[in-house]
Amino acid sequence: MAKSVNPDPWEQVARRLGVDLYLDLQPDPGDGPRGRGGRRRRSLAEALREAISDGRLTAGTRLPPYRSLAADLGLARGTVAAVYQELIAEGWLVARQGSGTRVADTPRPGSASPAAAGATPGTPHHDFGLGQPNPSLFPRAAWIAATRRVITEVPDTAFGPGNPQGSPRLRQALAGYLARARGVRTDPDHIVLTTSVMGALGLLSRTVFGDVLAVEGLGLPFHRQVVERAGTRTVPLPLDRDGAEVRRLTADTSAVLLTPSHQFPTGFPLSPARRADVMEWARAHDGLVVEDDYDGELRYDREPVGALQALGPDEVIYTGSVSKSLSPALRIAWLVLPPRLVDTARNAKGPRESDASIVDQLILADMIESGAYDRHIRRSRQYYRRRRDHLTARLAAAGITVPGIAAGLHAVIPLSADTEQEVFTDAWRRGFALASLSLYRHPAAPPASSGDGGLVVGFGTPPASTFHADVEALMQLIADHRPR
Ligand SMILES: Cc1ncc(COP(=O)(O)O)c(C=O)c1O
Structure with a gap:
């Protein structure tokens, strides 16, 4: 890859500190110069807190003098000085005459204590809750920039009633993205957008699931409940380290719901042999496989686990959402359907989109197109x-x-x-x-x-x-x- 002409300012800081610091501090191209300083100040403070709390900046590490850090980052000296002061006040850093500014010995900022954070009884002191990404990672600046572009550029018709299948522009962007990132084989006409995987399962239960849906023996209770409320019985498949025992699927089961890339919650991927087995069952019994690819993008080690859908676009219904990648508050999800099921799903939604925000769909499309996603x-x-x-x-x-x-x-x-x-x-x-x-x-x-x-x-x-x-x-x- 060609070497960047303007090196990432964080690389310079990292070199200076001898640690691996990462933060995208590039100015937001759509930002006016007035808002930019405040935003960069906040992101510098946040990056330093994060680097200290996760151990990249260890106790006693000396920070560069604020003047030189300001020069490296292209920030005003006053901005960097204010960030240092803020972190000193919070207990992350200490400043001593003659020895500069250092990471505190035991950085225990006030906010670390539930009492100091104003926690009320019932607020968890140690929040290892599931079902959401870290809210501080929401890409606010990129979302604002995409919003500004979309609202400025889209024609007036974008603000009319929405297409029940979802924004064609987002479907186009997703078809490309899912092919590239997850190996999904589809095109925009075979995608139906919904608000969540749960919403997608509700839609499928009302339309294409028959009497019995096989599910993994461990899985999200509210996914099972949404299916059962619509009148489909769920039956569990045993699980082991190769994923669900799909060979136990019988002829009277019409569909099976799986998390093949990363079984929820045990974490094992469905083994290659079982992937082949479940496709064989689907073809032999005219069965459907529902692939919940809820966190497929967040894979950390080398071996990639692509979507099962690539093995059978006519048998596999693929679903995913931004609930783990961006936020469950956005309510954007997708169904990638075998061609024969598209009309059924679209008709089930009615003549216009009644739940999802098409404007937010356009913003996500812009984020994917621009590379921000x-x-x-x-x-x-x-x-x-x-x-x-x-x-x-x-x-x-x-x-x-x-x-x-x-x-x-x-x-x-x-x-x-x-x-x-x-x-x-x-x-x-x-x-x-x-x-x-x-x-x-x-x-x-x-x-x-x-x-x-x-x-x-x-x-x-x-x-x-x-x-x-x-x-x-x-x-x-x-x-x-x-x-x-
Ligand atoms: C197994 C599983 N599937 C799907 C999702 C995404 O759910 P939704 O899109 O309904 O928010 C989650 C999120 O927590 C999950 O854990």
Whole structure:
């Protein structure tokens, strides 16, 4: 790749500090010069907090004098001085006459303590909740820039009633993106946009699922519920380290719902042999495979796991959303359908889009077209990989191996099934938000065998300022329940 003429300012800072710092501090091209200073000041402060809290800037590290950092970054001296002051006041940095500004010995900013943060009873002290990315990563500047472009450029007709299939522009952008990022084989005409994977499952239950939908023995209860409310019975398939035992699928099952790239919650991908088996079942019995690719982009290790859909675009219904990559607050999701099902799904939605915001769909399309979405994904991957590595290293030091954690935002910490409930109850008593593995078990699945318990922790969720302390509290919880 050609060397950039304007090196990333963070590379210069990193070189100066001798650490691997990363932050996209490039000015927002659509920004006026007035807003830019404040935004860059906030992002510099945030980047430094994050680098200290995740250990890239260790206690005692001397920061460059603010004048030279300002010159390196092309910021006003006053801006960098103000950031240093802010972080000193918060307890992240200390300044001593003659020895410059350094990372504090035990950076414990006020915000790290739930009491100081104004936590009320019921607010988790250690938030390892699932089902959302870290909210501080939402690409605000890129979303604002895309919004400005879209609202300025789209014709007036964009503000009329929406197409029930969703914005053609987003469908076009997604067809390209999903092909490139996940290997999905489709075109814009075969995509139907919805508000969420859950909404997509509701739509399918009302239309194409028959009487029985096979599901993984562990999975999201509210996905099962939305299907059952629409009159389809769910039956569990046993799971092991190769994913769901799809050979048990029978002729009277009309469809199967799977998380093939990263089984939720156990984390294992569906093995190549089982991928072939499930496609064989679908072809032999005219069955449908529903692929929930909820966190396919957030993969950290080398071996890529592409979408199952590529093996059978006529048998596989592929679904995903921005709930893990951007935010569940956006309500944007997609169904990639076998051609024969498109009319059914579109008709089920009615003559116009009644739920989703077409304007937000246009903004996401712009983000994909401009490359901003890819940049956000790359940055998120880097952020969560560091967290994954830290958590697995701390657990490994305690002799605990966490399987199935090559992707995504959660980990299952194995426990014996008989201690799971006790540890889970104690975790809640200590102010953790997390889940136990049994919360995901299908009611008709056989009970867990003795080794099959666990805690499910969303490691993306804790704020950067408390992440390390939250992991230590988790380690303490586990240590307190280990047999002596
Ligand atoms: C297994 C699984 N599927 C899908 C999703 C995305 O859900 P939705 O698009 O309904 O917000 C999630 C998010 O938490 C998930 O855990």
